[in-house]
Each structure stands twice: as structure tokens, then as C-alpha cells.
Amino acid sequence: xxxxxxxxxxxxxxxxxxxxxxxxxxxxxxxxxxxxxxxxxxxxxxxxxxxxxxxxxxxxxxxxxxxxxxxxxxxxxxxxxxxxxxxxxxxxxxxxxxxxxxxxxxxxxxxxxxxxxxxxxxxxxxxxxxxxxxxxxxxxxxxxxxxxxxxxxxxxxxxxxxxxxxxxxxxxxxxxxxxxxxxxxxxxxxxxxxxxxxxxxxxxxxxxxxxxxxxxxxxxxxxxxxxxxxxxxxxxxxxxxxxxxxxxxxxxxxxxxxxxxxxxxxxxxxxxxxxxxxxxxxxxxxxxxxxxxxxxxxxxxxxxxx
Amino acid sequence: xxxxxxxxxxxxxxxxxxxxxxxxxxxxxxxxxxxxxxxxxxxxxxxxxxxxxxxxxxxxxxxxxxxxxxxxxxxxxxxxxxxxxxxxxxxxxxxxxxxxxxxxxxxxxxxxxxxxxxxxxxxxxxxxxxxxxxxxxxxxxxxxxxxxxxxxxxxxxxxxxxxxxxxxxxxxxxxxxxxxxxxxxxxxxxxxxxxxxxxxxxxxxxxxxxxxxxxxxxxxxxxxxxxxxxxxxxxxxxxxxxxxxxxxxxxxxxxxxxxxxxxxxxxxxxxxxxxxxxxxxxxxxxxxxxxxxxxxxxxxxxxxxx
Numbered sequence: 001x002x003x004x005x006x007x008x009x010x011x012x013x014x015x016x017x018x019x020x021x022x023x024x025x026x027x028x029x030x031x032x033x034x035x036x037x038x039x040x041x042x043x044x045x046x047x048x049x050x051x052x053x054x055x056x057x058x059x060x061x062x063x064x065x066x067x068x069x070x071x072x073x074x075x076x077x078x079x080x081x082x083x084x085x086x087x088x089x090x091x092x093x094x095x096x097x098x099x100x101x102x103x104x105x106x107x108x109x110x111x112x113x114x115x116x117x118x119x120x121x122x123x124x125x126x127x128x129x130x131x132x133x134x135x136x137x138x139x140x141x142x143x144x145x146x147x148x149x150x151x152x153x154x155x156x157x158x159x160x161x162x163x164x165x166x167x168x169x170x171x172x173x174x175x176x177x178x179x180x181x182x183x184x185x186x187x188x189x190x191x192x193x194x195x196x197x198x199x200x201x202x203x204x205x206x207x208x209x210x211x212x213x214x215x216x217x218x219x220x221x222x223x224x225x226x227x228x229x230x231x232x233x234x235x236x237x238x239x240x241x242x243x244x245x246x247x248x249x250x251x252x253x254x255x256x257x258x259x260x261x262x263x264x265x266x267x268x269x270x271x272x273x274x275x276x277x278x279x280x281x282x283x284x285x286x287x288x289x290x291x292x293x294x295x296x297x298x299x300x301x302x303x304x305x306x
Numbered sequence: 307x308x309x310x311x312x313x314x315x316x317x318x319x320x321x322x323x324x325x326x327x328x329x330x331x332x333x334x335x336x337x338x339x340x341x342x343x344x345x346x347x348x349x350x351x352x353x354x355x356x357x358x359x360x361x362x363x364x365x366x367x368x369x370x371x372x373x374x375x376x377x378x379x380x381x382x383x384x385x386x387x388x389x390x391x392x393x394x395x396x397x398x399x400x401x402x403x404x405x406x407x408x409x410x411x412x413x414x415x416x417x418x419x420x421x422x423x424x425x426x427x428x429x430x431x432x433x434x435x436x437x438x439x440x441x442x443x444x445x446x447x448x449x450x451x452x453x454x455x456x457x458x459x460x461x462x463x464x465x466x467x468x469x470x471x472x473x474x475x476x477x478x479x480x481x482x483x484x485x486x487x488x489x490x491x492x493x494x495x496x497x498x499x500x501x502x503x504x505x506x507x508x509x510x511x512x513x514x515x516x517x518x519x520x521x522x523x524x525x526x527x528x529x530x531x532x533x534x535x536x537x538x539x540x541x542x543x544x545x546x547x548x549x550x551x552x553x554x555x556x557x558x559x560x561x562x563x564x565x566x567x568x569x570x571x572x573x574x575x576x577x578x579x580x581x582x583x584x585x586x587x588x589x590x591x592x593x594x595x596x597x598x599x600x601x602x603x604x605x606x607x608x609x610x611x612x
Contacts, residue, residue, distance in 0.1 A: 014383070014384070014387055015384050015387045015388070016349055016350055016353065016380075016384070017353065018353045018354065021350070022380075040346055040347060040349070040350075040376075040377060040380040041346060041347040041350050043322055043346070044322055044327070044346075044347050044350070047322065047323065047324045048324065064412040064413050065413050066379055066380050066383045066409070066413055066415075067380075067383075070346075070376070070379055070380045071346060073372055073376055074322075074328075074346040074372050074373075074376045077320070077372045077373075078320075078321050078322070081320055081321045082321070093412075095412040096412075098408075099405075099408060099409065099412065102404075102405060102408065103372070103405065106370040106399075106401040106402075106405065106449075107370050107371050107372055107449065108448060108449050109372075142414060143412075143413065143414045
């Protein structure tokens with residue numbers, strides 16, 4: 001199975017604190033890296049936590065509140081100074097393209113690498129390979145906002161049992177056939193049925209990013225059965241009115257969405273600066289969805305099979 | 307004498323490192339604070355080093371390279387979230403106004419405090435009170451760039467000698483007259499000449515900020531006799547060609563300007579990420595201008611009388 005993870009660079013909300021930076025994450029699948037959001041100071045967080053930009057060619061910006069993209073112009077500029085040559089693909093709300101062009105213009109920056117901008121619309125597939133894809137879907141916030149779903153494609157072929165391979169040493173062509181459902185005829189003519197010598201393919205893993213968003217059960221269809229869900233939990237339930245007013249969510253609401261979506265694990269983040277102790281947020285979520293975690297900056301979470 | 311200082315929030319150049327943030331400084335004069343430049347992450351540096359925004363109503367942006375202003379949109383936004391009501395005055399290159407307006411628009415931010423923008427032009431007085439003023443002057447860089455001079459106004463009146471006040475306890479009106487040059491007639495009719503009972507006024511102090519700039523002796527007239535000069539020293543003299551190409555300065559060139567301007571003290575900054583050890587830069591500067599210092603992030607430097 002390929003390595004699949006999400007690393008947290010910032011888990012705070014709009015106002016930074018000494019321990020909370022604005023939002024940014026790096027998703028890794030195999031050797032590829034993808035950035036989600038790029039709040040102010042993301043570059044410094046990458047340095048601080050020894051994260052890497054290697055094979056990071058796609059950046060997804062959820063919406064144009066500053067705490068989700070004010071670090072992007074600096075990162076684009078630093079990539080230039082690092083002598084980047086690989087193309088960079090940025091997916092974001094339509095107005096972002098003009099802003100980036102304007103900032104490049106006033107700073108007289110001539111990029112030495114190609115920058116491709118894709119304006120987000122409704123729900124669509126943004127990126128796709130044989131094994132992996134990234135999809136966008138709308139969230140409900142005070143300005144147009146998108147969530148992102150990173151998902152492995154289902155394996156078509158079954159996997160060979162290790163014990164069978166060790167005992168019979170089948171050839172490459174034979175192994176290929178067995179993976180696709182054939183039985184195996186041993187040297188003595190015995191037929192080994194496919195189901196005895198193979199196991200089913202891995203269940204495809206997925207990671208969904210939902211921030212910023214009000215409590216919105218409509219997104220459940222987009223993220224049904226997701227392995228790991230990152231859902232904003234800006235407030236606790238005692239500030240439910242404030243959450244509704246600001247189109248944010250509470251920890252309990254995040255957990256409710258995780259439960260409705262039948263998620264494997266819930267990662268909580270986008271914490272308001274008001275909570276110096278976040279254990280109560282975790283307890284509030286766990287009461288509804290036990291497999292909840294508080295994200296920590298600098299920590300990498302594996303996206304496991306559930 | 308009023309407290310007069312400059313605090314360093316970032317002393318690095320374009321590419322941030324683990325120990326160098328992009329440029330920002332806070333000048334304090336009495337109770338007033340002034341920010342110069344606002345590179346990405348300035349807010350986090352203010353938090354980290356326990357600097358204050360109290361009475362910080364004026365921000366001066368030297369030029370539109372990202373490492374000098376990419377932190378400004380976030381700061382403007384945080385001031386709003388901190389429920390600021392005092393007006394904020396921003397002085398910067400003309401194109402900055404449109405960028406800030408555009409960022410406020412796309413993020414649907416309605417500021418709750420008045421934001422006044424002043425477009426920099428040639429040399430001019432930007433701010434002036436009875437005691438203090440801030441002036442701009444052009445620097446020579448790859449895009450339009452300004453330097454700033456913060457200066458105390460000369461005191462018109464002489465200061466009373468402590469020994470005279472203690473011995474004769476003059477009245478308030480008498481003290482006022484003596485400060486303006488009168489002699490003092492004691493109770494026994496003796497005349498004490500003004501020069502015996504007063505000392506000359508303080509020499510006015512000043513602070514000049516010159517970053518980013520190529521080596522440019524033309525600025526010497528603008529900063530002549532400055533008490534403390536901050537001058538960029540992106541490179542060392544062995545990279546003089548690179549400095550010239552990028553319109554930056556070397557440590558030796560910064561020291562030459564300090565010497566030509568008859569400055570009291572030279573603060574070096576805007577260091578290239580290539581120098582992990584900065585002592586050689588200091589030595590290069592000291593060989594030309596002995597009263598040179600390497601700036602440290604989080605440190606506050608007093609602007610003394612020289």
C-alpha cells in the first residue's frame with residue numbers, strides 16, 4: 001500500500017496565536033505531495049517542522065479568507081527563488097487568479113516556472129491518475145468555499161497470498177492471471193481455486209477536507225465512508241449561535257457529520273484562539289464520534305484503511 | 307528625553323529561513339509606535355517577541371517586493387478581529403492601495419476602523435507633531451522604493467541645571483523665562499547669567515531606514531548626521547557583483563554610507579539566507595565604520611544621542 005498521510009502546518013482560525021498558525025496542510029500519497037490552503041506563515045511552518053516541497057505540484061485553496069491563502073504569494077515567490085522549474089498547479093476561487101497576477105506584477109516578479117491556475121466551480125474532479133484523484137465539492141460558508149476529497153481508486157485485481165507465492169513460485173504471467181481471477185494448476189495437476197490463493201484488494205482509502213463550513217449535512221453524500229475526515233471545529237457547542245452566525249461549526253457538529261458520513265476517523269482543527277485548552281472540544285466530539293482526534297501542528301496523520 | 311527605539315521583527319531577505327523572517331520593524335517614540343514594512347509572518351513575530359500594537363497607527367511600506375509587505379493584509383485583517391476602532395494610516399507605493407482593496411473585497415471583509423492610504427512620492431514629510439516627524443526619500447532598487455527618516459525636532463529652549471533649581475527653587479514662570487534665555491536675579495540682587503544656570507538643549511535624535519537599496523551615495527544628504535542608521539547588508543563584498551546586479555548592498559557598502567553620512571551607529575540587516583554565520587559581515591562593516599551592529603530579531607535598539 002502506498003504511503004497516504006496528511007501533515008498539519010496550521011490548525012488555527014483567523015487570528016494567529018503563539019501556538020496556532022492559520023490553515024495549511026500537506027497531503028502525501030506515495031511520492032506525490034499536495035498542499036491544501038496556505039495561510040500566512042506556511043513557509044515558516046514548513047521550515048520549522050522539516051516538511052518537504054518535493055513533488056509538491058498542486059495547491060488547493062478552499063476560499064479567499066486571508067487565513068487560508070495569505071501565505072500563497074510568498075510561497076510562489078520563494079519557489080521562484082529556490083529556482084523551481086516544475087509547473088505549479090493552483091486550484092482556487094476564480095478571483096484568486098487576478099490577485100496573484102497583480103502581486104506578481106507589482107513586485108516585478110517573472111516566474112521561471114509555469115504557473116497554471118484552475119478556477120473552482122461546483123463539484124468536479126481536479127486531478128486524476130490511475131491510482132488517485134482529487135475532487136472538489138462546495139461547502140457552506142460566508143463566501144464561496146470548497147472542500148476537497150483525496151481518494152485512492154479501487155484496485156481491480158486481487159492480491160496473492162504470500163504463502164502461495166512462497167510454496168509455488170508462480171511465474172510473472174501466471175501471477176497476473178491469478179490476480180485477475182484465474183485458478184492455479186500446480187505441477188502435479190492439482191487445481192488451486194482462486195479464492196484459496198488470493199485475498200481481496202485493499203479497500204480504497206480517502207481523505208476529506210472540510211474547512212471552513214457551517215454545519216451542513218448536505219456534504220455527507222460527498223464524503224460518505226471517507227477513511228479520514230478533517231472537519232473544522234472552530235467553536236464548542238456552547239457557542240453554537242456564534243458558529244451559526246459566522247458559518248462555522250462546533251466540535252459536536254463536526255462529530256455529527258463524521259458519524260453521518262460513516263467516517264473512519266475524525267481530525268479536528270481550525271480552532272478559535274479563545275480555547276487555550278482543547279481537551280473539552282475533543283471530549284465534545286468523542287461523545288458523538290469516538291474516533292476523533294485533535295490535530296497538532298507539525299504532526300503527520302496516516303490515512304488508514306477503515 | 308522620550309524613549310526612542312527600533313525593535314526588529316525580521317532581519318532576513320527574500321527567502322525566509324528557520325532563524326530569519328522577512329523584514330519588519332517597530333519604531334517607538336514616547337508612547338507612539340510606527341511599523342516599517344510588514345513581511346509575511348510579522349504578526350507571529352509580534353506575538354513571539356511580546357511586542358505591542360498599542361498606539362501603532364502608522365505603517366510605512368518601503369516597496370512592493372513580497373518580503374516587505376506580504377504580512378500586511380493579515381495584520382489589517384487581525385486588527386479588525388481584535389475590534390480595533392482607531393484609524394490606521396498606511397504609507398506605501400501607489401499600487402498597494404488597489405491590492406489591499408482587492409483583498410478586502412474578495413474576502414468580504416468590512417473594516418470596523420478607518421483605513422487611510424497615502425501614496426508615496428519623491429521626498430516628503432509624511433507625519434509631523436510638535437516633537438517628531440517622519441520623512442520619506444527615494445532609494446535606488448529594482449522597483450520604486452523609499453527610505454524613511456524618523457526624527458525628533460530640535461528643542462527650542464535650554465534646560466535648567468539641576469543644581470540651580472535645587473538651590474534657588476525658581477517659580478514656574480521664572481523657569482520658563484530662563485529656558486528661553488533670561489538671566490536670573492536672586493533674592494539678594496545677584497544676577498546669575500543664563501549660561502551659568504542652563505545647559506544646551508538635547509541634540510535631536512533620528513533614525514533612518516534604508517532597505518532595500520543598492521549602494522547609493524546620493525542618499526547621504528537625506529540622512530546626514532543621523533543618530534542610528536539601519537542599512538541593508540544583503541551580501542558581503544565578495545558578492546559585490548551580485549549585489550550590484552540585484553540592486554542590493556554589501557556590508558562594506560552599508561558601512562561606507564554610514565561613514566559618509568556621519569551616522570552615530572549602524573544597524574545591519576536584510577541578510578541573505580546564504581550567511582549562517584554573520585560575524586564576517588559585521589567585521590567587514592566594522593573595518594569601515596566601527597560602530598556597526600548586527601541586528602537580532604526580537605531585540606529593541608535604543609536610538610541614542612550622538
